[in-house]
Amino acid sequence: xxxxxxxxxxxxxxxxxxxxxxxxxxxxxxxxxxxxxxxxxxxxxxxxxxxxxxxxxxxxxxxxxxxxxxxxxxxxxxxxxxxxxxxxxxxxxxxxxxxxxxxxxxxxxxxxxxxxxxxxxxxxxxxxxxxxxxxxxxxxxxxxxxxxxxxxxxxxxxxxxxxxxxxxxxxxxxxxxxxxxxxxxxxxxxxxxxxxxxxxxxxxxxxxxxxxxxxxxxxxxxxxxxxxxxxxxxxxxxxxxxxxxxxxxxxxxxxxxxxxxxxxxxxxxxxxxxxxxxxxxxxxxxxxxxxxxxxxxxxxxxxxxxxxxxxxxxxxxxxxxxxxxxxxxxxxxxxxxxxxxxxxxxxxxxxxxxxxxxxxxxxxxxxxxxxxxxxxxxxxxxxxxxxxxxxxxxxxxxxxxxxxxxxxxxxxxxxxxxxxxxxxxxxxxx
Numbered sequence: 001x002x003x004x005x006x007x008x009x010x011x012x013x014x015x016x017x018x019x020x021x022x023x024x025x026x027x028x029x030x031x032x033x034x035x036x037x038x039x040x041x042x043x044x045x046x047x048x049x050x051x052x053x054x055x056x057x058x059x060x061x062x063x064x065x066x067x068x069x070x071x072x073x074x075x076x077x078x079x080x081x082x083x084x085x086x087x088x089x090x091x092x093x094x095x096x097x098x099x100x101x102x103x104x105x106x107x108x109x110x111x112x113x114x115x116x117x118x119x120x121x122x123x124x125x126x127x128x129x130x131x132x133x134x135x136x137x138x139x140x141x142x143x144x145x146x147x148x149x150x151x152x153x154x155x156x157x158x159x160x161x162x163x164x165x166x167x168x169x170x171x172x173x174x175x176x177x178x179x180x181x182x183x184x185x186x187x188x189x190x191x192x193x194x195x196x197x198x199x200x201x202x203x204x205x206x207x208x209x210x211x212x213x214x215x216x217x218x219x220x221x222x223x224x225x226x227x228x229x230x231x232x233x234x235x236x237x238x239x240x241x242x243x244x245x246x247x248x249x250x251x252x253x254x255x256x257x258x259x260x261x262x263x264x265x266x267x268x269x270x271x272x273x274x275x276x277x278x279x280x281x282x283x284x285x286x287x288x289x290x291x292x293x294x295x296x297x298x299x300x301x302x303x304x305x306x307x308x309x310x311x312x313x314x315x316x317x318x319x320x321x322x323x324x325x326x327x328x329x330x331x332x333x334x335x336x337x338x339x340x341x342x343x344x345x346x347x348x349x350x351x352x353x354x355x356x357x358x359x360x361x362x363x364x365x366x367x368x369x370x371x372x373x374x375x376x377x378x379x380x381x382x383x384x385x386x387x388x389x390x391x392x393x394x395x396x397x398x399x400x401x402x403x404x405x406x407x408x409x410x411x412x413x414x415x416x417x418x419x420x421x422x423x424x425x426x427x428x429x430x
Contacts, residue, residue, distance in 0.1 A: 108136035237274035381407030
């Protein structure tokens with residue numbers, strides 16, 4: 001089933017009906033002009049009392065319980081989606097599972113840029129979800145065929161992508177979609193050739209369904225499978241989005257592996273193949289924050305630097321740097337050394353500002369002992385304490401409770417090892 005998106009700003013009710021008629025009453029009623037108008041008319045709400053009043057008002061106005069449930073769910077998801085889609089969220093439709101796996105628009109734009117710079121003109125987005133990456137690709141003028149196996153999600157992707165004339169949404173399994181037809185179509189029309197077709201895959205990493213899904217821990221359970229995804233990457237320029245904790249031992253040797261961090265959280269691992277991968281780079285740490293976009297890359301894992309004594313400052317490398325195993329390169333750039341072997345903390349006597357690590361000024365060092373630390377926190381009047389740990393088997397939240405904190409001051413406590421010695425470092429962020 002293929003759906004051509006129009007430039008009118010909303011899909012026709014005819015093609016939405018093809019998806020919705022066999023689905024729940026909520027989806028059927030939502031994907032109608034009156035349902036969408038009702039959704040857009042909802043006031044903001046922030047409490048359970050607000051929701052109760054809105055529900056009562058909608059039901060007294062004659063709206064069905066199915067439609068009321070559908071619009072309230074969408075209003076909640078739109079609010080949650082603002083972190084990923086900014087102002088675009090208020091004009092999109094979501095499922096809970098689709099939003100969970102959707103690429104942040106800022107990151108999707110970088111994905112799209114790779115295909116554009118490589119000269120790709122037509123991208124098959126296999127497993128498009130709610131359409132985030134397809135949206136970014138279409139925005140750069142690429143022709144996109146967005147393929148989605150789940151019927152409800154495909155319907156919502158059709159709505160989200162309706163403003164783009166250069167997108168076709170297809171309800172099908174990625175494994176069953178005929179990629180050869182895209183090459184034939186391109187060759188017959190002139191502007192594309194098989195070599196200018198790219199593949200993007202975001203395999204489903206949660207159990208099937210639209211809400212209350214569970215994360216899949218075994219790569220062999222992904223849909224489509226990694227074997228299928230990596231097989232396509234042998235024939236086409238391709239990008240494969242995976243979770244940041246993906247087993248590094250399964251990364252193909254010919255892939256460029258890029259871990260992406262947004263505002264301090266590692267959000268994905270992107271594997272890039274063929275002309276959308278950069279020559280000579282197999283490891284990359286990409287950091288996106290409020291100051292811009294920053295990258296470290298290398299032809300392979302970097303060697304760690306030696307461990308040394310605790311300096312005036314401690315640095316926690318960004319998660320993308322840790323997962324890309326570029327800590328050694330970062331240490332050499334900063335003029336720092338490891339605090340302890342195989343523990344991802346760096347230290348130096350000089351304060352260095354870098355987007356690739358968070359810095360802490362060391363105020364004091366104590367034995368990692370609850371009684372000692374309770375007394376020291378009480379003496380300093382520390383009532384708010386951030387607890388961080390590496391290299392010790394401690395639950396930071398439970399440890400914080402044991403300290404019985406009270407007082408007007410705040411600080412950071414870093415629980416770690418220096419050599420074989422367990423230690424607690426009192427620090428402040430810089």
